Amino acid sequence: QKEVEQDPGPLSVPEGAIVSLNCTYSNSAFQYFMWYRQYSRKGPELLMYTYSSGNKEDGRFTAQVDKSSKYISLFIRDSQPSDSATYLCATLKTSYDKVIFGPGTSLSVIP
Amino acid sequence: NAGVTQTPKFQVLKTGQSMTLQCAQDMNHNSMYWYRQDPGMGLRLIYYSASEGTTDKGEVPNGYNVSRLNKREFSLRLESAAPSQTSVYFCASSRDRGIGYEQYFGPGTRLTVT
Numbered sequence: 653q654k655e656v657e658q659d660p661g662p663l664s665v666p667e668g669a670i671v672s673l674n675c676t677y678s679n680s681a682f683q684y685f686m687w688y689r690q691y692s693r694k695g696p697e698l699l700m701y702t703y704s705s706g707n708k709e710d711g712r713f714t715a716q717v718d719k720s721s722k723y724i725s726l727f728i729r730d731s732q733p734s735d736s737a738t739y740l741c742a743t744l745k746t747s748y749d750k751v752i753f754g755p756g757t758s759l760s761v762i763p
Numbered sequence: 764n765a766g767v768t769q770t771p772k773f774q775v776l777k778t779g780q781s782m783t784l785q786c787a788q789d790m791n792h793n794s795m796y797w798y799r800q801d802p803g804m805g806l807r808l809i810y811y812s813a814s815e816g817t818t819d820k821g822e823v824p825n826g827y828n829v830s831r832l833n834k835r836e837f838s839l840r841l842e843s844a845a846p847s848q849t850s851v852y853f854c855a856s857s858r859d860r861g862i863g864y865e866q867y868f869g870p871g872t873r874l875t876v877t
Contacts, residue, residue, distance in 0.1 A: 660803065684864040695767070695853050695868035696806070740805070747861045750821060753805040 653678055656743055658754040667763050671728040675741035675754050678722065684747060685717050687726045688740040690756065696740055699726070731761045765789055767869035769854050775875045776844040784839040784872050786854030792867075794860045795837035796821075797829060799850040800871075806853065812837055813860035844876045 656677045665671055673687075684703055688696035702708045705719045714727040724741055738756040767788045776782055788795065793814045798806040798821075808821030810829040818829050826848060828840045841848060851873050855866040 656805070686864055688868075693871075695855075695870050697868070698865060701864045742806075744863055747863055749863060750808050750811070751806075751863055751866065753807075755803050755805040 655679060655752045656741060656754040658741060658757050660755060660757060662758040662760060664760045664762060665731055667731060667733060667761055669731050669761075671726075671731050671735070671759060671761075673726040673728075673739050673741075673757050673759065675724045676722055677724070677743055677752075679745070680719070680722065681745045682743040682752075684744045685715070685724050686742040686751070687713075687715055688742060688753075690738045690740060692737070699739075733761050733763050736760045767854055767856055767867055769852075769869040769872050771872060772870065773873045775877065776841075777877055778845060780844050781840065781842050782844065782874075783841075784852055784854075784874075785836070786838065786869060787836045788854075788856040788867070788869075789835065790856060790858075790867065791834070792856035792858050793834070794857045794863075795831065796855040796857075796866065797827075797837070797839045798853045798855065799823065799848075800853060801850050809839065809852075841874075844874075846876045848874065849876045850874060 658675045686701040687699040690696040708715045712729045716725040738758045740756045741754040770785045796811040797809040812818045812831040815834045854869040857866045
C-alpha cells in the first residue's frame with residue numbers, strides 16, 4: 653500500500669466551480685500536511701501546509717485534514733483557468749522527516 | 764532573486780555515460796534536496812543535504828552521488844547512466860532541515876537515457 657494516495661484524474665471543471673481534491677494516507681503518525689501546485693513542465697510550488705487536524709484558508713484555497721479518517725482535502729473556490737495544474741499532496745511525521753508525496757491529481761478548469 | 768535554479772533543462776544520454784546536474788539557490792537556505800519524478804510515482808527523494816558539509820541518502824540513492832559544494836550549490840552526479848534513470852529531476856531547498864514542510868523547488872531537468 654502506498655503511503656499517500658491520490659486519484660490521478662484528470663479532473664475537468666467549468667470556470668467558477670468549487671473544486672475538491674483529495675488524498676488518503678496510511679500512517680497515523682503523519683503530522684504535517686502540504687499541498688503543492690505544479691504547472692506543466694515546471695517545478696512544484698508550495699500552496700500551503702497544515703499541522704495536525706483542522707482547516708487552513710488562504711484566499712480561494714482551503715486545506716482540510718481529518719486525521720480520524722486519514723483524509724486530506726484541498727478546496728478551490730471560484731476556480732479559474734489559471735488553476736489548471738497538477739496538485740500534489742504531501743506529508744511528513746515530524747518537521748525533520750523526509751516528505752512523502754502523492755502522485756498528484758491533474759486539474760483542468762475550462763473557461 | 765532567482766530562487767532555485769537548475770542546469771541543464773534537458774539532457775539526452777546514452778547508457779553508460781556520466782553527467783552532473785547542477786543546482787543553486789540564492790535564498791540562504793541551509794538544506795537542499797534532490798528528487799526524481801516519474802509518472803504515477805510522485806516525487807521520490809534521492810539525496811539530501813541538511814547543511815553545508817553533510818549529505819545523506821534518501822529513498823532511491825542507488826546509481827547517484829551528490830556533492831554539497833558550498834551553501835548555495837548542490838550537485839547530483841550519474842556515474843554510469845541507465846535507462847531506468849530516465850526521469851525529471853528536481854532540486855529543492857528549505858531554510859533548515861527542521862522545516863522540511865516548506866520546500867522550494869527548481870524548474871527541473873528532463874533526462875532521457877537511451
